[in-house]
Every structure is written in C-alpha cells, then in structure tokens.
Amino acid sequence: MCATENGGHQGPEPAQVPASAADPTQGPDGPTPPDRRRLLQGGLVLGAAAALTLAPISFAAAAAPGESTRTVTGTLPTGAADFVYLPVEVPSGVREIAVSYSYDRPAVPAGTPGNSCDIGIFDERGTELGGQGFRGWSGGFRTEFAISRGAATPGYLPGPVRAGTWHVVLGPYQVAPQGLTYQVQVTLRFGDPGPAFTPNYPAERARGRGRAWYRGDCHLHTVYSDGRRLPEEVAAGARAAGLDFIVSTDHNTSASHGIWGPLAGPDLLIVTGEEVTTRNGHWLALGLPPGEWVDWRYRARDDAHPRFARQVHRAGGLVVPAHPYCPYVACQWKFGYQDADAVEVWNGPWTYDDESALDAWDAQLAQSLRQGRGWLPAMGNSDAHSVPQVIGSPHNVVLADDLTRDLVLAGLRSGRSWLAESAAVQLDLTATGHGRQAGIGERLTVPADAPVDVRLQVAGVPNGTVRLLTDEGQLHQESLGADGSGTVLWRTTASLASYVRAEVRHPLPDGGPGRGNTMGAALPWGPMAALTNPIVLTAERG
Structure with missing residues (x-):
C-alpha cells in the first residue's frame, strides 16, 4: 500500500532530509555494511535489541492555530535493524500529530521476500522496552494515522500531545535485496486540544448459568489492528455463533479496550487482551487489565519473553503461543513453552499447520505426564480478521463456575475445556x-x-x-x-x-x-x- 498525501493548507515548506543523511549505509555502488562511527556521524544511533535511531526532526512552536509538516526519506539495506526510530521534537501547543508513510516495492526474484514495513509511535515518555511511551501501532495495515487528546486512528491511543521527543517507529519486516526506500511525513496541528477521550471498558462479569460449559473464541481481530470488522460486527458475530465470551486480541495494541464496554452485555462477556506479534512467533496475552499493553519488540535471542509473560501472569492472565507452526515469516514459535499456560493447536479452518501443532502438543503431553510435570492445555480459536473468516470456528468450550473473566481463565488454565468447530x-x-x-x-x-x-x-x-x-x-x-x-x-x-x-x-x-x-x-x-x-x-x- 502506498502512502496518501493529506490535502489542504500546509505549513512551511516541508524540510527534506536527503537519503544520504537519513541512510549513510548507502555507498555509490549500493548498500555497504553498517559502521558504527559512520552511523553516528550521519545522525544515526544503533540502539539495543536490533534498533536504529535516525537524526531527529524538529518543529517551531506556533503562536496561532495552523499546521506544519516535515518529510524524511531514506533507504534501509537488507539486514536492517528490526526497528528504526525517527525522533520528532514536538513543541508545546500541538493539538494533533499526524503521520503518513510509504515505501517502494521493487521486483524481486521468485522465492525472495519483497519489502514490507510496519509503523507505530511512542510519545515523549520514551521508547524503553516495556515502558510508558507507547501510543499506537498499526503494523503494515495503515499508511497514515493521527492522534489527538480526544480521538485517534484505530490502533492508536487518544491522549494529550505533550511537548518533548516523540518517536515514529518503522518496522522493516522484510527488506528486498535492493533495499527499502521509505518516506515518512509528520504533520503537527496547533490549537486548542479539545475534550479528553473517556474509555468505556467491558464488565468482567456476564449473566452466567453457574457452574456450566461456556463457549468462547479467544483470538479475534478488528479494525484496531489488521482486521476489517468493526468491534460491533465482531460482537454481533460472536452472538450469532452462540458464544458466551470472546477475548479481544488485536496485534500489539490495547487501543480497542476502551470501546468494548457498550458492546458487552449480560449475554456476552468480553475480555481484553492482545496478540503479541514478535519476530519469532506470536502469542496471546489473554485477560489483560483494560488499557494495559504488552511490548513485542524482541526476539528469542534477547531473552525478554519471560519478563512479559510475568507481566501477564501478575495480572492473572494467560500466555498462549498462537499458531506455532504457521509457515509465514516470523509466525513460527521459537520461545519454548516454559512460560506458557496453554497452546493454540487449532487456528481457523483445519490445516496441516494444525496437524503439526496437535502432534507436537500430544508428544509434549505424554512427556510431561511421564516426568510428573504439569501439562499444557490445548486451545482452539478462529483468529478471524474479516469475511469470510468465521467468528467462533473453532472455539473453546470451558467448564467454569460462572461467566466471569477470572473463572473462565481459570477453566482454560486448568484444561477443563474442549475445542469445537461450531456450537452445533x-x-x-x-x-x-x-x-x-x-x-x-x-x-x-x-x-x-x-x-x-x-x-x-x-x-x-x-x-x-x-x-x-x-x-x-x-x-x-x-x-x-x-x-x-x-x-x-x-x-x-x-x-x-x-x-x-x-x-x-x-x-x-x-x-x-x-x-x-x-x-x-x-x-x-x-x-x-x-x-x-x-x-x-x-x-x-x-
């Protein structure tokens, strides 16, 4: 998808940062190996956990309402860092920050990955792993977003646009042999910030039947990540499928948590969560406290996964590796199962991936019982994103003492559940x-x-x-x-x-x-x- 340019009045002429400054790894004959000294001289800083920081862009404070735009271009070589940060010096008086981006897609030989690049943003509180600065992520699903005090593009968190150093983050998911040439445009709009956004979180209890078998889909996506269904469409689909509960698991963001409240009800328990999408596999954080976000910016070699599994466990939630044998880039599970509470062995329509996951789970089950250790329950979820993917196919049927967040999670954790393709x-x-x-x-x-x-x-x-x-x-x-x-x-x-x-x-x-x-x-x-x-x-x- 190519970026779109916003029309209308622009502020001062956009400042173009030449590709040579934004990317000193480009030599006259193409990409050259990164050198730390040259990167620093070019305004780039290599950070921890395979991160790269570009030279910052800045804006002058405005005395009156209006907007100002800056544009950065550059090229990332094959083997680029997982995350590339563009610092944005935000002055006071900003009511909205808007970002758009694009990148090239050159032809590549058959069997060679082409360019693919994600995007998100952190505010003035910083980019520390697991820190407080997260303000949104849309992966590669959107080419632009905006954040203000009272509203934000789905996937992003409304709130004050405070002065300080913000960071637009690019995630070059795949880079072609020719490199990935990008353009990022940042627009600041000045003026009164307007009223604050008030989240409406779902209740942690629905009208249950006491101790009974309850049906629920624990892996669902909406327009708040890469799904095409609105949250109200997901809730309606869950009811149509005969489900008693669902878990919201948009990729790498908690942005949808605050809109589920009116969509839950006595007949449908909605639990907040996240699909944590790393470069070495995806996992479901089920039962997060509403509004809580789990970081995903690490690989198995970084030994950071246990830290974020503990974050979920402290909140009483579950850690569930998702589609562990999915063949797509970065989907196969590489973190092991020592921190897991269950494993998703059935994801959407039954495929050979699921056969592999089931076989591996069964072997692990036999080994765990032979060694006298606890065993890992199996789960099944639809991972539905859009039509024609069917919400609730498959889903979990869990024995719980009542229809509440904690009791449903307890039933799943203990393995008192079975997996069904439908309520029929x-x-x-x-x-x-x-x-x-x-x-x-x-x-x-x-x-x-x-x-x-x-x-x-x-x-x-x-x-x-x-x-x-x-x-x-x-x-x-x-x-x-x-x-x-x-x-x-x-x-x-x-x-x-x-x-x-x-x-x-x-x-x-x-x-x-x-x-x-x-x-x-x-x-x-x-x-x-x-x-x-x-x-x-x-x-x-x-």
Missing part, C-alpha cells in the same frame, strides 16, 4: 473406575489394573470418525451415523494409559485420501470437528 457440535467425555469418575482436564486415580471405562457422547458431526488416543497413540476408532450423534464406550487401565483424549473428525472431502504414513496406507479421517483436553489416569501407589 456437542461432546461429553468421562472416565470411570474403582467407584470414581473424572471429566476433561481432571485426574482419575485408581489401582493400576482396575478397569477404567471411557465414555464419549457426541452430536453434530454427520458421518464423523471418533478417535480415542492415549500416550500409545490411537487405541480406538468408531464411525458416527448420518445423524452425527453417538455414544462410544471403551475400557482401559491406568497401567496401560497415562491419559485419554478424544478427537472427532469429519469425513474425508469427496472421499479423498487422508494423510499418508510410513506404513503406506492413507489415514481414514478428515478435518477436525472437535477435540478434547485429556483425562489424566494415575495408578495408585502401594
């Missing part, structure tokens, strides 16, 4: 033995060789395939009839299985083959309709 799918899984019974996410302790009867009830999956799996793999399979409902019974012992979980699959599309395996035969099942977290089976000692 119904499921119940129990294990009974030695006069005791356990459900999904619970533990059944019995004598090692005592019979354990597993019972699965399913509805809503016509001609589906039911699979029961343990740490040995699939040990039972049955087919459902055309009405999509049935009851499956199977017996095991705690000496044979450390857990049991269920999957319900759709028929193969058009009767086609499933995934092949090393045994040669195609696997006889299709896309996922539902899957459960495990019931853990433990043999009594002594």
Whole structure:
C-alpha cells in the first residue's frame, strides 16, 4: 500500500532530509555494511535489541492555530535493524500529530521476500522496552494515522500531545535485496486540544448459568489492528455463533479496550487482551487489565519473553503461543513453552499447520505426564480478521463456575475445556473406575489394573470418525451415523494409559485420501470437528 498525501493548507515548506543523511549505509555502488562511527556521524544511533535511531526532526512552536509538516526519506539495506526510530521534537501547543508513510516495492526474484514495513509511535515518555511511551501501532495495515487528546486512528491511543521527543517507529519486516526506500511525513496541528477521550471498558462479569460449559473464541481481530470488522460486527458475530465470551486480541495494541464496554452485555462477556506479534512467533496475552499493553519488540535471542509473560501472569492472565507452526515469516514459535499456560493447536479452518501443532502438543503431553510435570492445555480459536473468516470456528468450550473473566481463565488454565468447530457440535467425555469418575482436564486415580471405562457422547458431526488416543497413540476408532450423534464406550487401565483424549473428525472431502504414513496406507479421517483436553489416569501407589 502506498502512502496518501493529506490535502489542504500546509505549513512551511516541508524540510527534506536527503537519503544520504537519513541512510549513510548507502555507498555509490549500493548498500555497504553498517559502521558504527559512520552511523553516528550521519545522525544515526544503533540502539539495543536490533534498533536504529535516525537524526531527529524538529518543529517551531506556533503562536496561532495552523499546521506544519516535515518529510524524511531514506533507504534501509537488507539486514536492517528490526526497528528504526525517527525522533520528532514536538513543541508545546500541538493539538494533533499526524503521520503518513510509504515505501517502494521493487521486483524481486521468485522465492525472495519483497519489502514490507510496519509503523507505530511512542510519545515523549520514551521508547524503553516495556515502558510508558507507547501510543499506537498499526503494523503494515495503515499508511497514515493521527492522534489527538480526544480521538485517534484505530490502533492508536487518544491522549494529550505533550511537548518533548516523540518517536515514529518503522518496522522493516522484510527488506528486498535492493533495499527499502521509505518516506515518512509528520504533520503537527496547533490549537486548542479539545475534550479528553473517556474509555468505556467491558464488565468482567456476564449473566452466567453457574457452574456450566461456556463457549468462547479467544483470538479475534478488528479494525484496531489488521482486521476489517468493526468491534460491533465482531460482537454481533460472536452472538450469532452462540458464544458466551470472546477475548479481544488485536496485534500489539490495547487501543480497542476502551470501546468494548457498550458492546458487552449480560449475554456476552468480553475480555481484553492482545496478540503479541514478535519476530519469532506470536502469542496471546489473554485477560489483560483494560488499557494495559504488552511490548513485542524482541526476539528469542534477547531473552525478554519471560519478563512479559510475568507481566501477564501478575495480572492473572494467560500466555498462549498462537499458531506455532504457521509457515509465514516470523509466525513460527521459537520461545519454548516454559512460560506458557496453554497452546493454540487449532487456528481457523483445519490445516496441516494444525496437524503439526496437535502432534507436537500430544508428544509434549505424554512427556510431561511421564516426568510428573504439569501439562499444557490445548486451545482452539478462529483468529478471524474479516469475511469470510468465521467468528467462533473453532472455539473453546470451558467448564467454569460462572461467566466471569477470572473463572473462565481459570477453566482454560486448568484444561477443563474442549475445542469445537461450531456450537452445533456437542461432546461429553468421562472416565470411570474403582467407584470414581473424572471429566476433561481432571485426574482419575485408581489401582493400576482396575478397569477404567471411557465414555464419549457426541452430536453434530454427520458421518464423523471418533478417535480415542492415549500416550500409545490411537487405541480406538468408531464411525458416527448420518445423524452425527453417538455414544462410544471403551475400557482401559491406568497401567496401560497415562491419559485419554478424544478427537472427532469429519469425513474425508469427496472421499479423498487422508494423510499418508510410513506404513503406506492413507489415514481414514478428515478435518477436525472437535477435540478434547485429556483425562489424566494415575495408578495408585502401594
């Protein structure tokens, strides 16, 4: 997307910063390796965590209402820093700061990434990692934004435009071999700041049914990041999908938190959160305090992730790696799972990425139980951005004591949940033995060789395939009839299985083959309709 120029009256002639000054890494024959001394001489400073700071631009204070614009151009070489900061010296009396940007997209050879550059801004409180200066981020979704005391472009935080050094931040996500030539235009508008914005946060409780199974989608986007749905459209879609709760997870910003209040209600709990989009994977911060933001400007090598996981945990929220096997640039998960509370194994329509995530989760589950450690629950979410992506497909069905933020998060944290493609799918899984019974996410302790009867009830999956799996793999399979409902019974012992979980699959599309395996035969099942977290089976000692 190319930047758009604002029309109307401009202030003084924009000051052009030549590319050679904005980018001293450009030599007569193209990009040359960065040299710290030359960067400093050119007005650039290499910062921590792969950051680069450009020479600042400044504006004169204005005695009367009006506006003033400055424009900066430059070129970033391949291998540029993750974040490039443009300091803007903002004088007093500014009512609005507006920014637009553009960058070139030269042709690249097949298989070579082309240019892609994100944008955001920090105010006079600074750019410190995890600091207070964050004022907004739109990634690569917008080419311009504006911030004033009473309003801001979606993705950005309304509030005072105070005097001091602000920083426009560029995020060169991908840089072509020819480099990335950019232009940033900053406009300050002077005058009365106007009334302040008043956020309206959603309530932390809705009208529940006491202890019950509640349905919710914990990964959703709006126009406040890179979605195309308005928040009111997301709320309406959640209700249409039969959901009891949703979590707002726009990328790298808390800007939407303050508008959810009127869209929640007795029938829909809305929880505030964020999708933290780093260069080494994305994760969901679920249950953030309204208005709280989580920083994303780090890689796995920076060892900063545990700090921000602790931030979420202190607030009672959950840390959930999202789509860990997504093949797109910077999406694959590289931080490990030691700080996670759950993992998203199902993201949108079922794909091979989800198969990989499910297989990896199942292997981790078996290992954790074998070593006597806590296990990581599975989650499924739609990650819906726009039509035709379906809100609530899939979603989580969680057992909670009531429909509140804390109780829903507690149910997800404990793994008392199963995953469904839609509200049309119904499921119940129990294990009974030695006069005791356990459900999904619970533990059944019995004598090692005592019979354990597993019972699965399913509805809503016509001609589906039911699979029961343990740490040995699939040990039972049955087919459902055309009405999509049935009851499956199977017996095991705690000496044979450390857990049991269920999957319900759709028929193969058009009767086609499933995934092949090393045994040669195609696997006889299709896309996922539902899957459960495990019931853990433990043999009594002594």
